[in-house]
Amino acid sequence: MSNMNTWPDGKRHAMSQSEHEKWNASHYPGTRQMCVKCDAPTGRCEDDSLFADDAGEIGPLCEECFEVLRTD
Numbered sequence: 001m002s003n004m005n006t007w008p009d010g011k012r013h014a015m016s017q018s019e020h021e022k023w024n025a026s027h028y029p030g031t032r033q034m035c036v037k038c039d040a041p042t043g044r045c046e047d048d049s050l051f052a053d054d055a056g057e058i059g060p061l062c063e064e065c066f067e068v069l070r071t072d
Contacts, residue, residue: 035062037069 007013008023015023024032033042033049042062044050051059052069061069 033060035060035065037061037065040064 008015008019033044033046034040035042036059040062042050042060044060049060050063050066051057052061052066058069059066
């Protein structure tokens, strides 16, 4: 299951913590980045995403999936 993260009104912008909590409560996965392999939260954002290839085609990945794919 791969979900594209969305933002209010479809535009990425700064939000206060209370706005984030409200948005995330009703829009799974909210603004969290999800791993394309295991659907777990990556704990990262767009600026520090992990990809298994130099072309940026396999990702974003969580650290565990990144390590597995990087060593294959």
